[in-house]
Amino acid sequence: MKKYILYTLSVVVIFAQQVFASGGDQCFTCHDGLGDKESSGYKHDIHFIKGISCAGCHGGNSNSEDMEKAMDKNGGYNGVPKGDDISKTCAGCHADSARMKSFGSSLPTNQWEMLQTSVHARLSTNGQEHIVQCITCHGVHGIVSVKDPASPVYPLNIVKTCTKCHSDAAFMRNYNPSLPVDQEAKYRTSVHGQLNAKGDPKPAACASCHGSHDIRSAKDAKSRIYPVNLPSTCSNCHSNAAYMKAYNIPTDQYAKFSRSVHGIDLLEKHDASAPACNSCHGNHGAAPPGVESVSKVCGTCHALNADLFSGSPHKKAFDDKKLPECETCHGNHEIAAATKALLGTSKDAVCSRCHDQQTNPKGYEVAGVMRALTDSLESQEDLATVLLGKAEQKGMEVSESRFKLRDVHQARLQSRTMVHAFDEAKFREVVDKGLKTSAGVVEEGQHAINEYYFRRWGLGISTIIITMVAVALYFTIKGIERKQRNALKSNIIKK
Amino acid sequence: MNERVELDDLVDFMGKKYVPQHSHSVWYYFGGVSLFLFIIQVVTGILLLLYYKSGEDLSFESIQFIMSKVQFGWLIRSIHSWTANLFILSAMVHMFSVYFGKAYRKPREVTWLTGMLMFFLALAFGFSGYLLPWNELAFFATKVGTDIAGVVPFIGKPIMQLLRSGEDVTGATLSRFFGFHVAVFPGIFTVLLGIHLLLVQRQGMSEPLGAGDDVKSDQKRMPFFPNFMLRDLLLWLIVLNLIAILAVFFPWELGKKADAFAPAPAGIKPEWYFLFMFQTLKYIPGKLWIFDGEVFGIMLFGLAGLLWMLIPFWDRKSSRGEQTRFINYIGLFVIMYIMIFTIIGWLA
Numbered sequence: 001m002k003k004y005i006l007y008t009l010s011v012v013v014i015f016a017q018q019v020f021a022s023g024g025d026q027c028f029t030c031h032d033g034l035g036d037k038e039s040s041g042y043k044h045d046i047h048f049i050k051g052i053s054c055a056g057c058h059g060g061n062s063n064s065e066d067m068e069k070a071m072d073k074n075g076g077y078n079g080v081p082k083g084d085d086i087s088k089t090c091a092g093c094h095a096d097s098a099r100m101k102s103f104g105s106s107l108p109t110n111q112w113e114m115l116q117t118s119v120h121a122r123l124s125t126n127g128q129e130h131i132v133q134c135i136t137c138h139g140v141h142g143i144v145s146v147k148d149p150a151s152p153v154y155p156l157n158i159v160k161t162c163t164k165c166h167s168d169a170a171f172m173r174n175y176n177p178s179l180p181v182d183q184e185a186k187y188r189t190s191v192h193g194q195l196n197a198k199g200d201p202k203p204a205a206c207a208s209c210h211g212s213h214d215i216r217s218a219k220d221a222k223s224r225i226y227p228v229n230l231p232s233t234c235s236n237c238h239s240n241a242a243y244m245k246a247y248n249i250p251t252d253q254y255a256k257f258s259r260s261v262h263g264i265d266l267l268e269k270h271d272a273s274a275p276a277c278n279s280c281h282g283n284h285g286a287a288p289p290g291v292e293s294v295s296k297v298c299g300t301c302h303a304l305n306a307d308l309f310s311g312s313p314h315k316k317a318f319d320d321k322k323l324p325e326c327e328t329c330h331g332n333h334e335i336a337a338a339t340k341a342l343l344g345t346s347k348d349a350v351c352s353r354c355h356d357q358q359t360n361p362k363g364y365e366v367a368g369v370m371r372a373l374t375d376s377l378e379s380q381e382d383l384a385t386v387l388l389g390k391a392e393q394k395g396m397e398v399s400e401s402r403f404k405l406r407d408v409h410q411a412r413l414q415s416r417t418m419v420h421a422f423d424e425a426k427f428r429e430v431v432d433k434g435l436k437t438s439a440g441v442v443e444e445g446q447h448a449i450n451e452y453y454f455r456r457w458g459l460g461i462s463t464i465i466i467t468m469v470a471v472a473l474y475f476t477i478k479g480i481e482r483k484q485r486n487a488l489k490s491n492i493i494k495k
Numbered sequence: 496m497n498e499r500v501e502l503d504d505l506v507d508f509m510g511k512k513y514v515p516q517h518s519h520s521v522w523y524y525f526g527g528v529s530l531f532l533f534i535i536q537v538v539t540g541i542l543l544l545l546y547y548k549s550g551e552d553l554s555f556e557s558i559q560f561i562m563s564k565v566q567f568g569w570l571i572r573s574i575h576s577w578t579a580n581l582f583i584l585s586a587m588v589h590m591f592s593v594y595f596g597k598a599y600r601k602p603r604e605v606t607w608l609t610g611m612l613m614f615f616l617a618l619a620f621g622f623s624g625y626l627l628p629w630n631e632l633a634f635f636a637t638k639v640g641t642d643i644a645g646v647v648p649f650i651g652k653p654i655m656q657l658l659r660s661g662e663d664v665t666g667a668t669l670s671r672f673f674g675f676h677v678a679v680f681p682g683i684f685t686v687l688l689g690i691h692l693l694l695v696q697r698q699g700m701s702e703p704l705g706a707g708d709d710v711k712s713d714q715k716r717m718p719f720f721p722n723f724m725l726r727d728l729l730l731w732l733i734v735l736n737l738i739a740i741l742a743v744f745f746p747w748e749l750g751k752k753a754d755a756f757a758p759a760p761a762g763i764k765p766e767w768y769f770l771f772m773f774q775t776l777k778y779i780p781g782k783l784w785i786f787d788g789e790v791f792g793i794m795l796f797g798l799a800g801l802l803w804m805l806i807p808f809w810d811r812k813s814s815r816g817e818q819t820r821f822i823n824y825i826g827l828f829v830i831m832y833i834m835i836f837t838i839i840g841w842l843a
Contacts, residue, residue: 395746397562399749400559400563455743458743459743459744466736469732470729473729477729484718
């Protein structure tokens with residue numbers, strides 16, 4: 001008996017749903033009957049599934065069978081929203097958390113607010129509305145969840161959605177003529193793009209790096225892709241071991257980069273000119289630099305070092321052994337500040353990894369000589385700095401010597417660069433120039449200190465002489481005055 | 496020697512000149528000290544002129560050269576700078592001693608006037624000389640100083656343009672200040688000094704009010720030569736020693752080269768002798784009734800300076816030989832005001 005009652009109740013519920021679906025939204029019933037594109041698309045729309053009628057966006061009375069009543073402007077019918085009214089209509093529910101909860105949605109409700117901060121919120125060429133409305137990306141009458149593979153903003157579709165505008169040179173010229181329009185082409189060459197094309201939704205697509213509603217210009221310090229913020233953006237995926245597991249690549253790049261000389265400049269000192277991930281890997285065409293190209297990548301900034309290396313005997317040796325040029329000595333993500341410790345024949349020096357006294361005595365010897373020259377120049381510079389500091393502390397004018405000291409420092413920097421030629425004669429030439437200048441500065445610093453003591457002695461002697469003259473003068477005056485007093489007394493006595 | 500130039504006559508003439516001796520006689524020496532410091536200024540100034548080059552690209556470098564390469568150049572420049580400040584200090588002490596002794600009274604009105612004009616010229620010497628090294632502090636202090644001159648109604652703007660040789664402080668201002676400092680001011684100063692010294696010689700030292708015939712007795716006066724002159728010389732030697740110590744232990748710094756495009760360094764201040772006026776202008780509100788605060792302050796200082804200079808003509812009591820405490824109170828107020836505001840300005 002129970003079974004029959006349950007069965008009957010189920011039939012009643014299904015029938016009632018059918019009645020509500022067809023009779024509850026008269027707009028949809030009529031338009032569906034007409035077989036128009038909008039209503040056929042809306043059948044699959046998430047909003048339709050959630051029970052939102054056409055009137056939810058277009059207004060009017062969706063319960064009325066009378067078309068005039070249903071589409072009466074006095075009854076709230078607003079037709080097809082235009083311009084910013086479109087997004088405002090969406091925001092009517094999507095910015096209202098209580099309303100969203102009533103539909104059982106857990107979506108955030110700040111999309112409209114975030115869109116206002118976006119580069120897309122600028123006015124369009126007609127000056128009446130924002131460049132982008134919600135429907136520009138999400139579509140209309142067939143809107144599905146972003147997690148649905150049919151959504152235009154699903155990772156596998158978003159590239160096409162964004163490039164509808166961003167690959168259209170004529171369209172982009174209206175808003176940002178300097179922005180390239182080849183992002184998609186480049187993206188397709190990248191590791192991310194290739195995996196995306198193979199149907200893997202996990203690799204980065206446009207929104208992964210640029211964000212979705214709050215997309216900002218790359219020059220905006222708040223942008224996810226602003227140099228200072230970029231490593232953190234990349235690390236969202238690349239430092240997530242679970243997320244990256246399938247790709248079998250390390251996930252410690254961010255941690256290493258943070259400790260590197262580049263990372264410290266970028267992340268701690270906030271120097272936006274320091275290299276970020278994209279400086280070496282590219283951005284839309286992101287790929288790790290290969291063994292052949294690594295020196296070219298580093299050479300975009302360290303041009304002189306790359307040139308010197310290309311002309312050095314190491315070039316062929318590295319090529320033969322298929323060693324990545326810069327990376328072999330300096331590493332990649334965790335590039336430490338290049339100190340003189342890298343040079344020489346000690347255990348920590350990178351030269352000694354290949355050159356040892358037995359198998360490669362010539363290279364070993366040159367590395368030792370270069371290190372000795374570097375040490376010598378450094379100690380001379382230190383000595384000159386100390387002497388000038390002492391002279392300045394004593395109030396001596398040594399600004400010209402201080403200026404020359406810059407040449408010594410410059411020679412040191414040049415010698416650091418010249419290391420990459422791996423040519424003892426060229427290296428010695430630069431260091432000798434620095435040593436000669438520093439010898440001059442040391443002499444001037446010492447002279448200034450000697451001059452200080454000479455002044456003190458000079459002052460002491462002249463003060464003694466002047467004081468002696470003053471004392472002599474004092475006694476002379478006293479003598480004269482005594483004589484005058486005596487003369488005056490004798491005059492008085494005579495009188 | 497005596498046979499040729501008849502020195503005896505001169506010694507005899509000087510021996511008949513007397514300097515009054517009383518409890519305030521010590522102040523007489525400050526005139527001589529000021530003269531000594533001025534002579535040092537002239538001598539060291541001429542020596543600096545042998546190496547100094549005026550110009551936006553030359554001034555700073557030439558002073559740098561003088562201080563680091565020229566034999567004893569550092570000493571000459573330091574002495575010149577220190578003496579300039581001590582000269583103004585000594586002239587100030589001399590001026591106040593004359594003021595409180597009412598030595599400006601008849602018949603010494605012109606002596607006072609020439610002295611006051613020389614004092615103003617000394618300030619102008621200081622202001623113009625301060626810019627010559629073309630360093631950062633001097634550049635901005637000159638900018639501020641000439642700006643202040645520019646706010647005087649009617650004549651301010653033309654004066655500012657005349658001083659700057661244009662709208663802004665530039666290399667042209669430097670050349671102009673150099674010309675003022677080494678040619679115009681010394682020329683005028685020499686004439687005034689000549690008149691001042693001639694009058695002092697003709698009229699003798701002023702005696703304090705109410706001294707009467709007492710100071711005419713031999714016990715209460717001292718022959719100018721050799722007594723006073725040798726005492727003067729003794730003090731000059733002591734001052735010379737002091738200058739040498741200051742120059743060696745506190746060499747005058749050169750600072751950073753002026754850069755018209757650089758922001759003004761924080762806490763920019765004028766030289767100490769302008770500090771009390773600068774500090775006062777800071778305290779005056781922007782608007783005082785219908786007057787602009789700054790203009791009001793400048794006009795007030797101008798008026799006060801004028802009244803101070805013309806005191807022999809309005810202090811009739813002193814001229815009649817009567818004691819007047821009012822003048823003393825004004826003098827004390829001025830000294831206290833200058834000291835307090837200079838200290839506040841220095842500490843600010």
